[in-house]
Amino acid sequence: MSTDNQSTPPSTRRFSLSSLLIGRPLETRTLAHQVISKKVGLAVFASDAISSTAYATEEILVILALTGSMAYLGLSVPIAIAISILLIIVTISYRQTIYAYPNGGGAYIVARENLGETAALVAGSALLTDYILTVAVSISSGVAQIVSAFPSLADYRVPMAVGIIGLITIVNLRGVKESGSIFAIPTYFFVVIMFMTLAIGFYQWATGTLGVVTGVEFATETAAPLTLFLILRAFSSGSAALTGIEAISNGITAFREPKSRNAATTLIVMSTLLVVLFLSITFIARHIEAIPSHEETIISQIARTIYGDGNILYLMVIAGTALILLMAANTSYADFPRLAALQAADGFLPRQLTYRGGRLVFSWGIMTLALAASLLVIVMRASTTALIPLYAIGVFLSFTLSQSGMVIHAMKIGKLKPGEKIESQESVLEYDKNWRVHMAISAVGAVCTFIVMLIFAVTKFVSGAWFVLVLIPALVFLFSRIHRHYKDVAQALSLENQHYQIHTERVITLLLVDGVHMGTLQMVNFAKSLGNPWKAIHVGVNPERxxxxQEKWDKYIGDDNLQIIQSPYRHLLAPIREYVMNLLRENPDAIVHIVLGHLAMDSVMTQALHQNSSLILNLGLTGLERVVVTVVPLQIRHDEEGGDMNVNVLTRDDLRRARHERELNERRNADARRAQKTHKPPPGKKSSGP
Incomplete structure (x- = not known):
């Protein structure tokens, strides 16, 4: 027996739109090579966190501006410092998570291993929600940056956002290595241009040449008093800067070996960049007296004040900011499919999410993320301010569960003896004399993130946080129901403790025919080859047809095995089901074998031109007990592929011959009509006989 080891599968040898957009399929054995370096990993997993610096300061100022006083905007700096301290604590804790759980999974895996199934589902629901919101927020914010530079595009916010989501989706379907390489350029461009801008800004501040914002008015409809509640609202809004910190711990497996060390290094670099950028932007914004505005973002005000309106460097800052915000969505595209695949493998999400596509990425997860984010953008009209209240509560909930799980993890290590090692499902527990230090760090992180989560839930409840607080329990319930379904199915399929015996049963074959053609002949040949009693059924929705x-059956088939079931109300499935159920009642010891014909075209477009009723009939009949459905396809191809090897295939030559015969018959009929018309006798006279 010969083996074909061609590197390119036959289905990819011809041109297709799919191969043009996402590339040719990759072999499974190349999966181990679909990993990324620290430099690319920083672009893939850090773009979300770094991009939050573009709007975190603005979200603080938006809340402080409610006081109606410019003086209170200065509180943005101490609030930013407090947020940065929290960010450092969370970073240290997640660094521990990376080394403890080198297979990734983040909060979901940590919670599952240490806190139980329910906590894991809560963490998973929060993270999946967060990733969807990350795409919606980052894309909407990026579009806002573009609108700041080109106000005439304001009416096209939503179409622009949805279109960009589609573009990023296509790039990610090409694979993690390719998407990472593509998105690395805008990420590093933003970092470089922002550090250069902030350095110039600090120089101007130090030399007293830093200007103030002009052309933006400070206006508020009502002036609220400065209260602790308002400050906490500003703190919770600015905590959006922490979003994306967990991304690297979820995607450790995407890094090259040694995976944990490379991921941990990338996490430290990312957090350092994030803290420096966040504090610097907030500091400069304070000293140029930046004002939150719907017309111009804070980043735009900083760049315009430092470089001047219309300066090429100003446009570069706007372009870099817009790009990093748009690319921030890529972090979710890297993590959402992985997390969804983990939960699907555990039976809490549809199993389709575990399947890798042709480019070895979780294609179903990518498409699910794109669809959910697009719907959210449309509903929220691509408004960052409207989306932010929905955003961070899920992040901090997952932070809290992850850190709490790491506390339990450290306690487990503390119970081991020196040199003792225990392997669990996702990690290796090994005695560490510093386990108390690790536990303390995780405990502090858990307490801090829990407090922030409560602040966010209370201060943003009316603004939209209530929706997330309702959504997460609903998702947990849904995931539990999915899990129970899979367990029930597994139990039903199990052979354990079963006394089922293999035996032969009587089979009655039914052919469902809608007409008499080449496909019908194949079905008849197939039925006869089985050696069982068979009968053909035609549902008469049209008496003439x-x-x-019946006439064509008598002419081409000849067997008196066709039964026509009249359907005066033109139903197709119901009469067939009724007929089959009656047959089952009359033959309680038999299996009814239903044979369906199906025209299989060579493209989606041409397939959509046909009724495809076999798909509906298959779904409607397979639910009946003691019923087996077989589909006999007739492939119709517009090329020569497989024409001489498969008798079920009608190739281009067959179609050409059929077309030629049809045209020839039409010409003959036309000639006959003309001849008859030419020899037609005059009116009132009878033609003479021969």
Whole structure:
């Protein structure tokens, strides 16, 4: 037996739109090579966190501006410092998580291993929600940057956002290595241009040449008093800067070996960049007296004040900011499919999410993320301010569960003896004399993130946080129901403790025919080859067509095995089900084998031109007990592929011959009509006989 080891599968040898957009399929054995370096990993997993610096300061100022006083905007700096301290604590804790759980999974895996199934589902629901919101927020914010530079595009916010989501989706379907390489350029461009801008800004501040914002008015409809509640609202809004910190711990497996060390290094670099950028932007914004505005973002005000309006460097800052915000969505595209695949493998999400596509990425997860984010953008009209209240509560909930799980993890290590090692499902527990230090760090992180989560839930409840607080329990319930379904199915399929015996049962074959053609002949040949009693059924929704079907059956098939079931209300499935159920009642010891014909075209477009009723009938009949459905396809191809090897295939030559015969018959009929018309006798006279 010969083995074909061609590197390119036959289905990819011809041109297709799919191969043009996402590339040719990759072999499974190349999966181990679909890993990324620290430099690319920083672009893939850090773009979300770094991009939050573009709007975190603005979200603080938006809340402080409610006081109606410019003086209170200065509180943005101490609030930013407090947020940065929290960020450092969370970073240290997640660094521990990376080394403890080198297979990734983040909060979901940590919670599952240490806190139980329910906590894991809560963490998973929060993270999946967060990733969807990350795409919506980052894309909407990026579009806002573009609108700041080009106000005439304001009416096209939503179409622009949805279109960009589609573009990023296509790039990610090409694979993690390719998407990472593409998105690395805008990420590093933003970092470089922002550090250069902030350095110039600090120089101007130090030399007293830093200007103030002009052309933006400070206006508020009502002036609220400065209260602790308002400050906490500003703190919770600015905590959006922490979003994306967990991304690297979820995607450790995407890094090259040694995976944990490379991921941990990338996490430290990312957090350092994030803290420096966040504090610097907030500091400069304070000293140029930046004002939150719907017309111009804070980043735009900083760049315009430092470089001047219309300066090429100003446009570069706007372009870099817009790009990093748009690319921030890529972090979710890297993590959402992985997390969804983990939960699907555990039976809490549809199993389709575990399947890798042709480019070795979780294609179903990518498409699910794109669809959910697009719907959210449309509903929220691509408004960052409207989306932010929905955003961070899920992040901090997952932070809290992850850190709490790491506390339990450290306690487990503390119970081991020196040199003792225990392997669990996702990690290796090994005695560490510093386990108390690790536990303390995780405990502090858990307490801090829990407090922030409560602040966010209370201060943003009316603004939209209530929706997330309702959504997460609903998702947990849904995931539990999915899990129970899979367990029930597994139990039903199990052979354990079963006394089922293999035996032969009587089979009655039914052919469902809609007409008489080449496909019908194949079905008849197939039924006869089985050696079982068979009968053909035609549902008469059209009396004239039923008559033609009977005539053609008598002419081409000849067997008196066709039964026409009249359907005066033109139903197709119901009469067939009723007939089959009656047959089952009359033959309680038999299996009914239903044979369906199906025209299989060579493209989606041409397939959509046909009724495809076999798909509906298959779904409607397979639910009946003691019923087996077989589909006999007739492939119709517009090329020569497989034409001489498969008798079920009608190739281009067959179609050409059929077309030629049809045209020839039409010409003959036309000639006959003309001849008859030419020899037609004049009116009132009878033609003479021969």
């Amino acid at each position: 039923s008559k033609i079907t």
